[in-house]
Amino acid sequence: MAKRILTLNQISVLGLERFPRDTYEIASEFAHPDAILLRSHKLQATDIPDTVLGIARAGAGVNNIPVDECTRRGIPVFNTPGANANAVKELVAAGLLLGSRGIIEGNDYVDTLAGMDDKAELNRTLEAQKKQFKGSELYGKRLGVVGLGAIGSLVAEMALTLGMEVMGYDPALSVDAAWRLPSEVRKADTLSALFSRCDYISLHLPVLDTTRNLINAELFGVMPRHACLLNFARQEIIDEAALVEALDKKQLRKYIADFPTPALIGRKDVILTPHIGASTDEAEDNCAVMAVEQLRDFLENGNIRNAVNFPTLQLERVGGCRLAVTNTNVPKILGSVLALLADQNINVIDMLNKSRDEVAYNLIDIDTTPPDELLQHMRQLDGVTSVRLIGDCS
Numbered sequence: 001m002a003k004r005i006l007t008l009n010q011i012s013v014l015g016l017e018r019f020p021r022d023t024y025e026i027a028s029e030f031a032h033p034d035a036i037l038l039r040s041h042k043l044q045a046t047d048i049p050d051t052v053l054g055i056a057r058a059g060a061g062v063n064n065i066p067v068d069e070c071t072r073r074g075i076p077v078f079n080t081p082g083a084n085a086n087a088v089k090e091l092v093a094a095g096l097l098l099g100s101r102g103i104i105e106g107n108d109y110v111d112t113l114a115g116m117d118d119k120a121e122l123n124r125t126l127e128a129q130k131k132q133f134k135g136s137e138l139y140g141k142r143l144g145v146v147g148l149g150a151i152g153s154l155v156a157e158m159a160l161t162l163g164m165e166v167m168g169y170d171p172a173l174s175v176d177a178a179w180r181l182p183s184e185v186r187k188a189d190t191l192s193a194l195f196s197r198c199d200y201i202s203l204h205l206p207v208l209d210t211t212r213n214l215i216n217a218e219l220f221g222v223m224p225r226h227a228c229l230l231n232f233a234r235q236e237i238i239d240e241a242a243l244v245e246a247l248d249k250k251q252l253r254k255y256i257a258d259f260p261t262p263a264l265i266g267r268k269d270v271i272l273t274p275h276i277g278a279s280t281d282e283a284e285d286n287c288a289v290m291a292v293e294q295l296r297d298f299l300e301n302g303n304i305r306n307a308v309n310f311p312t313l314q315l316e317r318v319g320g321c322r323l324a325v326t327n328t329n330v331p332k333i334l335g336s337v338l339a340l341l342a343d344q345n346i347n348v349i350d351m352l353n354k355s356r357d358e359v360a361y362n363l364i365d366i367d368t369t370p371p372d373e374l375l376q377h378m379r380q381l382d383g384v385t386s387v388r389l390i391g392d393c394s
């Protein structure tokens with residue numbers, strides 16, 4: 001039977017074309033989907049039917065998905081790290097330029113001159129008024145980057161090429177991300193040190209319980225008054241009431257962000273875009289292709305790449321059929337699973353098991369198709385969250 005993929009946002013055709021038409025059905029409405037593919041659609045736990053085996057987010061942030069509930073139900077949630085990083089970096093470059101030069105104000109002013117048909121008079125007026133729109137250069141200024149992952153590291157690199165100094169803060173920096181970082185990036189030991197010493201600050205960290213409202217009144221209090229804050233990460237990272245108060249008190253010069261809210265729209269000291277950080281042809285294609293490839297590998301082989309709640313695990317197929325078993329990460333459960341197979345004289349050809357936090361995941365290749373009763377028995381074992389048979393041994 002064809003696998004059913006429920007799409008909850010518009011996904012690039014280049015990605016969707018990677019699902020073979022004879023083995024997959026794709027639709028934006030399905031009562032019993034095998035998997036969900038989405039972007040920023042806010043997914044409620046109650047919207048995830050019991051038939052769902054995996055969820056793929058074509059993008060970076062997974063704060064629109066009830067990840068804890070998925071983990072509890074044994075559903076891996078995939079994202080596409082880095083696939084839209086260049087798109088965000090380029091928008092941040094635009095944000096830095098808009099924050100340093102009177103581009104928007106100058107354009108708005110020029111629009112007021114529509115109807116002035118005398119070119120000489122127009123020119124005289126422009127030359128007399130342009131001093132209002134003077135800016136300053138990015139060259140030599142200091143950028144603070146909070147979060148030095150896929151996007152933050154590209155932003156740091158881009159700022160260095162503009163001749164800026166770069167300071168970074170990331171208490172959870174991975175070894176791979178540290179290798180990607182240009183050596184010129186200086187480390188800030190605290191957020192406060194970074195906020196107090198930078199002319200521009202750009203946020204590139206996820207929303208987590210630990211980062212919600214992280215940017216608060218205390219940090220606004222130490223910012224230089226000429227500084228600009230750029231937020232192309234998520235609105236929830238900023239304490240909005242504290243931001244509005246800081247803008248009112250002129251504790252920062254400008255706030256440039258991808259997340260409009262009623263309190264921010266229309267302010268002269270705020271520049272807002274409608275969450276378009278990843279909205280380029282290239283990023284949409286990259287994210288969709290990566291999400292689809294990962295989802296297919298999981299549905300067809302049980303392999304896990306770039307899940308935010310499951311361990312990374314890939315086992316080459318050597319024939320036979322495969323069991324994908326998820327259990328809570330405590331001793332003896334795998335032993336019970338293997339004992340059930342042994343009781344039925346089912347031989348294990350190959351096996352891999354890994355754990356991440358409270359989740360353990362196992363791929364077990366076997367030489368005989370197990371009877372349904374055995375699978376049911378396995379699902380009822382204490383601590384087993386899900387059991388899936390992939391392929392057919394006959």
Ligand SMILES: NC(=O)c1ccc[n+]([C@@H]2O[C@H](COP(=O)([O-])OP(=O)(O)OC[C@H]3O[C@@H](n4cnc5c(N)ncnc54)[C@H](O)[C@@H]3O)[C@@H](O)[C@H]2O)c1
Pocket residue numbers: 060061062081082084085088146147148149150151152169170171172173174177204205206207210211232233234258275276277278279
């Ligand atoms: N505007 C957009 O359209 C858009 C597009 C892509 C991503 N995003 C947002 O940007 C975020 C980052 O994306 P990414 O691809 O760089 O992710 P990433 O996982 O590669 O990098 C995130 C980095 O943040 C760091 N971090 C975690 N907690 C931190 C903390 N308390 N302080 C400082 N750093 C911390 C992590 O260690 C990691 O290095 C996403 O989670 C998403 O919310 C927005």
Ligand SMILES: O=C(O)[C@H](O)COP(=O)(O)O
Pocket residue numbers: 039040041058059060061062084275277278279
């Ligand atoms: O986290 C992300 O990848 C971005 O916020 C992009 O969201 P989008 O896919 O809805 O544009």
